[in-house]
Structures are given as C-alpha cells and as structure tokens.
Amino acid sequence: xxxxxxxxxxxxxxxxxxxxxxxxxxxxxxxxxxxxxxxxxxxxxxxxxxxxxxxxxxxxxxxxxxxxxxxxxxxxxxxxxxxxxxxxxxxxxxxxxxxxxxxxxxxxxxxxxxxxxxxxxxxxxxxxxxxxxxxxxxxxxxxxxxxxxxxxxxxxxxxxxxxxxxxxxxxxxxxxxxxxxxxxxxxxxxxxxxxxxxxxxxxxxxxxxxxxxxxxxxxxxxxxxxxxxxxxxxxxxxxxxxxxxxxxxxxxxxxxxxxxxxxxxxxxxxxxxxxxxxxxxxxxxxxxxxxxxxxxxxxxxxxxxxxxxxxxxxxxxxxxxxxxxxxxxxxxx
Numbered sequence: 001x002x003x004x005x006x007x008x009x010x011x012x013x014x015x016x017x018x019x020x021x022x023x024x025x026x027x028x029x030x031x032x033x034x035x036x037x038x039x040x041x042x043x044x045x046x047x048x049x050x051x052x053x054x055x056x057x058x059x060x061x062x063x064x065x066x067x068x069x070x071x072x073x074x075x076x077x078x079x080x081x082x083x084x085x086x087x088x089x090x091x092x093x094x095x096x097x098x099x100x101x102x103x104x105x106x107x108x109x110x111x112x113x114x115x116x117x118x119x120x121x122x123x124x125x126x127x128x129x130x131x132x133x134x135x136x137x138x139x140x141x142x143x144x145x146x147x148x149x150x151x152x153x154x155x156x157x158x159x160x161x162x163x164x165x166x167x168x169x170x171x172x173x174x175x176x177x178x179x180x181x182x183x184x185x186x187x188x189x190x191x192x193x194x195x196x197x198x199x200x201x202x203x204x205x206x207x208x209x210x211x212x213x214x215x216x217x218x219x220x221x222x223x224x225x226x227x228x229x230x231x232x233x234x235x236x237x238x239x240x241x242x243x244x245x246x247x248x249x250x251x252x253x254x255x256x257x258x259x260x261x262x263x264x265x266x267x268x269x270x271x272x273x274x275x276x277x278x279x280x281x282x283x284x285x286x287x288x289x290x291x292x293x294x295x296x297x298x299x300x301x302x303x304x305x306x307x308x309x310x311x312x313x314x315x316x317x318x319x320x321x322x323x324x325x326x327x328x329x330x331x332x333x
Contacts, residue, residue, distance in 0.1 A: 004175050008045060021064060023160075027119070027154065028152075030064065035057060035058060035130050039158065040060045043084070044085050045084055048076070057129065058070075058073070059104050064111065067086030071107055073094075073100070105141050115149075116149060117149075123159075179211045179212050180208065193240055193241055194239045196238065197235040201219060
C-alpha cells in the first residue's frame with residue numbers, strides 16, 4: 001500500500017479558506033475568529049500535540065480575503081510560520097495580565113472597522129477554548145472603539161465546508177482505513193485466553209503503530225460474559241477467557257468489513273456512485289447463544305450509509321452503527 005503524501009500543499013488550504021470567505025461574504029461577516037484546535041489545523045495545517053496543554057490560548061483570524069492571521073504564543077511561532085498563515089503575531093505566554101488579548105483586538109480592528117460583524121463557532125460540537133474573562137475583556141475593549149460589534153454564529157457554514165472532502169483527503173481516509181483493517185485482520189493470530197484486556201489494548205496500539213499509523217489516540221472496547229454495558233471505561237487487567245473462537249473471528253471480520261467499506265465509500269465518492277449497503281452475518285447458521293442463559297444473542301450488524309447527493313470530490317457524512325455487540329467472542333474471566 002502506497003502511503004499518500006504527508007500533509008497538504010498550500011493550494012489545499014487556500015481552497016478551504018476561499019470556501020470559508022465565500023460563506024462569510026454570503027452572511028455579511030467581516031472576519032472569522034477561531035480559537036480551537038480542529039479549525040486552526042483545518043485552515044492552516046498547524047498540527048501539534050501541544051494542544052493538550054490548557055495553559056495557552058491560540059487565535060486565528062480569517063479576513064475577507066487572503067491568508068489567515070495567527071495570533072499565538074511564541075512557542076508555536078516557528079511551526080506556524082511553516083504553515084498556511086499570512087502573518088504570525090506572537091507573545092510570551094502565559095501572561096496573566098494580557099494573554100494575547102490586546103494583540104488580537106488590534107488585528108480584529110483592522111477588519112471590523114467601527115461596526116463590523118465577527119463570525120465565530122457557537123453551535124454544537126464547538127468550544128471557545130479561551131478564558132471567559134478574557135473574551136469578555138476583548139468585547140469590552142472592542143466596544144470602546146466601535147459603534148457596534150455583532151457576533152454571528154458560523155458553525156453551520158464551517159461544518160458544511162468540512163463535510164466536503166477533497167481527493168487528497170479521501171486518499172488519506174482510504175489509506176488509514178486500510179492500515180486499521182490490516183491490524184484487525186492479524187488480531188486473531190495473537191489474541192488468546194489469559195491475555196489481560198489492558199494487554200490486548202496495548203498490543204493493538206503497538207500493532208497499529210507498527211503498521212504505519214501515526215497515533216492511536218482513541219481506542220475503546222470491552223469484554224464480558226453475556227456481553228457488557230460499558231465501552232468507555234479504561235480496559236481492566238482481568239484476563240480473557242476463550243469462548244466461541246469462531247465468533248471472535250467473525251467479529252474481527254465485521255471490523256475489517258466496516259473499515260474496507262469505508263474505503264469503498266471514499267472510492268465511490270470520488271466517482272460519484274451512490275451506495276447504501278447493510279452487512280449482516282454470523283459464523284453459524286443459527287444465532288449464537290449465551291453460555292449461561294442459553295438465550296439467543298443478537299447478530300453483530302454493521303450498517304453504513306452514504307448519501308448520494310454529493311459532488312465528485314465530496315464525501316458526505318456516513319453513519320456507522322454496530323448493534324448487537326455482545327462480546328460473545330472473548331469474555332473476561
């Protein structure tokens with residue numbers, strides 16, 4: 001499998017910013033303010049694990065035309081200057097008295113004038129990611145030199161733009177799904193009775209990293225007799241007990257089918273082919289049964305849907321649902 005080129009060229013970010021600026025023009029917004037990692041990374045390519053530190057605020061201002069302006073702590077200056085940003089303004093952070101607020105105010109004044117409209121992310125799945133006191137101070141300082149500063153929610157516009165995937169993005173999604181699928185395919189060869197669930201998690205992450213995945217930041221799962229009711233807690237150290245190994249292989253097969261179907265979604269999106277598919281299966285002709293109660297357990301079902309309303313380079317939201325995930329393959333003893 002040939003890996004796609006790491007990162008994106010400037011024309012990818014230029015297209016994203018142009019799409020956002022077109023949305024701003026339609027809604028009468030004079031400047032956009034971003035302060036959270038997903039949006040700053042999306043419009044500039046600024047990729048760093050330093051976002052895990054909550055100490056420093058980061059700001060990105062997108063003007064009506066041209067490259068975005070970054071107002072960020074000096075520790076991020078060298079990296080941001082290598083990204084898609086026209087101007088990078090830095091300060092020594094953290095600074096209790098003024099943590100970049102006056103610098104941000106000066107940049108916003110350029111584009112808002114005396115009665116401008118500032119676009120921000122305000123809806124679901126968003127966060128301000130700056131102290132509320134600092135945001136209120138920013139508003140007060142802006143009002144001192146403006147007749148009126150209106151805030152406008154641009155959440156829907158940003159989300160619509162991000163739902164449209166370029167061919168480069170589709171290639172990366174296809175590639176990472178293929179790597180994860182390969183790890184799932186190899187899992188039955190090394191999982192077995194006596195392995196702690198926590199050890200399985202560590203081994204899976206190690207196998208994924210060895211396959212070429214950059215990071216495994218989110219991995220969830222669970223195991224238990226007759227199923228389980230929690231898949232968000234950290235894995236325990238209880239050892240796995242062998243139970244219906246054929247069912248375990250079936251569940252791994254469904255995982256591979258899911259990931260490979262995601263690859264097919266990418267392929268069909270690029271060729272504008274609608275696809276609605278449902279994958280259902282069992283390793284036996286009859287449904288597997290609980291060893292303790294004897295009752296039939298639900299089949300593992302993977303249902304995916306890609307809406308046929310997207311453009312050739314668009315991959316719309318796909319919905320994936322794993323139901324009947326009863327953990328009949330491996331159980332914690």
